[in-house]
Amino acid sequence: MANGRKRRKGTGSSRSSTASSPSPSNEATPKKQHRQNVQVDEESDDEPNVIDVDSATPGSPRTTKQPDTTDEEELRRAMKVYTNQKSQCYSFFNPPTTSDHKDKNGRFMIAYKCKSCGGQFNRPIYEKSPTNLSKHVDACKARQLKSQGTQKLAALGVSGTGDIDVREVPQLCAVWCAQAARPFAALGDDLHQGIIHPTVLKNLPGRKTLSRDISKLYTAVQESLIKLFKNHKGAMYLGLDAWQSPNGFDVLGTVIYQLVEEDEGGFHLEAMPLDFVRLQKNHTGKYLAETVQLIVEKFGLKDKIFGIVTDNASNNKTMIEEIKTYRWPRFKGETQWVRCFAHILNLIAQVILRPFGSHKRKKDSTTNDEEDSDKEEPDDPDQQIRLFDAGEDEDDDDDDEDDESTLNESAVATELIDDEEIELEEEDVNDLSDEDDDLDRYTSSSCKASLAKFRAISRKLNKLPNSKAHFVTICLDQDCARPHNVGRDVCTRWNSTLAQLSSIVRCSQAILEWQKDKQHGTLREYHINRDDIDLAKDLIEVLQPFYDITLQVSIRGAARIADIVVFIDQITCHLSTIISNPNDDYPPALRNACCAGLQLTNKYYTLTDCSPLYRVAMVLHPSFKDEYFKLAKWKPEWIQESIRLTREMWETHYKPLPQATNSQPPIAAPKVIFSFITRFTMHSC
Structure with missing residues (x-):
C-alpha cells in the first residue's frame, strides 16, 4: 500500500518536465468527454451541453455555456418541446406553464400537471431530459393497476357512501334517529354496527350525547326558521292537529303553509312542519289556544297568520274563539277558520253507515283509552246477530257526550255528530221512507245482521290458516279476482268498511261455496245470501265517491280550498240521486241513510257561507271565476256578494300603495295580483 502511494521520481530535465505538463490535461479530456457521453439520455429533447475545451485552462473549473434567456423564452421553448412530443411521457401531462417555485439558480421552473393524478411536477430549465417525467408516469400507471384490483363501491355503481367528515358524524346520527323516531339504543346494536361506515363506527356517540345533539339541532333549526319567517312577505296559514303518540304522549302538531317565490318569478306552495308540543292538560279550547299562542310568538308569526286549518271538534271552535281575543292583526276569528274536509267526509260516511250497525264504542266511565285492533271487531258475532234479531235499537245509547269525548278519533258517528255545529234536528230527517220487511230486499235491521256476518267471515279467515288456505283454493277454482281475502272492518276508519264490502263482492262466489264446508266454513247462522251481497254492492256504490274524494284531498299539494264547494256539490248530487231514484232501485233503508248524510252535507255547505x-278562492280560480256560480244556479245577490268580498280583500291586504306622481318606477301590480290569486287557489284545506 505504501509503495503504491509513493510518487515516482522524475528522471528527465526540467524542460522535459515542463513539456510533458500539458499531457495529463490532454489525456484527461477524452476520458471526461467519454463520461459525459455515457450520462446523456437517449430521449433528451436537446443536444447535450458542449464544453469549451479550448478555453479551459489548467486548474480552472469547467464551465457550461448557458444562454442568457428570459422565463418567457424558456416557457416557449418548453411548449415547443411539448408540442413535438419526442417522448411519449408528454402526452400524460397538460401543456407546461411557469411554476411559482424557483430552482437553485433562482430561475422559475417549468410546471407540468399530470392528467391522471392531478399532481404538478416542477422541472428546472437546465434539465432537458424527460426521465423524471417518465418515472412519474410509470408510478401513476402502477397506482391505477393497483386500484383496479381493489375497486371502490362508487366504481361498481354503489353510491351514497363517500367520504364522511368526523365532525359530521354526531349530526348524521342525530338525524338518523330523529327522522324515523328510532330508539337511541339502535346505534349500539351489534348487527347495526356491522353495516355502518367505519368512520361513523369509530366516532359513534352515546345515547345521552345523542339526545343532547338532537336538542341542539332542533334549536338550531328553529333559529333558522325564525330568520326565514321574518323575511317572508305575505300571509300564512296554520294547520293544527292533536293526537297521541305510540308511547302514550299527547302531542299538538303544527304545520305552516306559505307561498314561496321562485327564482323564475313564480310561486309554489310549501307545507312545513313547524313545531310539536307535548300537551300536559286536558284538551280544552282555552288550553289549546294558549299553546298555539306560545308557538306563534316563538316564531314571530303573530302578524302573518291569516287562517287556521283544523278538524271539526267542538274544542277547536272554542280555541278559535279564544284566539280571536288575542287580536292578531290578520286573524279575525271563525270567518277565517278552514275546516278539514277529509274529516267532514269521514263524518258524512259514518252517518250513512250508522243505521246499518256500524261499529259503536261502548261507554266506559272508568277508562277513555282506545280499543286495540283485536278488540275493534266483535268478540262474539253470534251474540251480535242475536242482539240485532231481537230488534234492540242502538239509538238508546245516543246520549250527549261531553267535549272531551269528541276529541277521541275512534268515536263513532253518533258521538261525532253530537257537536252543536253538526247536530241533526228532527226536521232534518222528516222525509224518511217507511221500510217493509216483506217487500224490501233488505231493511235496517237485516243490514245490521249482514254487516255482522261479513265481520264474522273476515275474522275466521284471518284467524284460522287452514280455513284461509281452503278459501284460497276455492277462489282459484272460481276465478275470483285477487286478493283472495276479506279485509277487516276497523271502527276507527270508515274506509275499512268499504274495503271489506269490496272484498265480499269480489269473492262472493267463493264465499257462497266455502261457507258450506263443515270443517273450514262458518256456522249456518253466519251464512250470507244474495240479499247480503246486494246490500254490499249498494253500499259500495254509495261510499265509493267519498273514498275517491278522500284520496284526492289527501294528496300533498293537490287539495285546494277552491275545490271544497265543488266537492260538496258532487256529494250533494250523488246522494240526491240515490234518494230520489225514480225506479226505486234502492230500498228505503239505504235512501234513509243517504238522507241523513245529505242533511249533514248541507249543514257543512252552510258553514262555508260563514267564511269568505x-x-x-272560487272567484279567483282561473277555471271557475263567477261562471261556476251561474252553473250552480246561485242567486244573483249571492254572486255579487262573492265578488264584493274578493274586491274588499284585495283592497285591504294586497292593493299596492299609490306611487308619487313625480317619479314613475316600474309597475309591480301584475306580480302582486298574481300573488293574491295564487294565495287563495293553492292553499290546502
Missing part, C-alpha cells in the same frame, strides 16, 4: 275564503 271559500267564495274568494
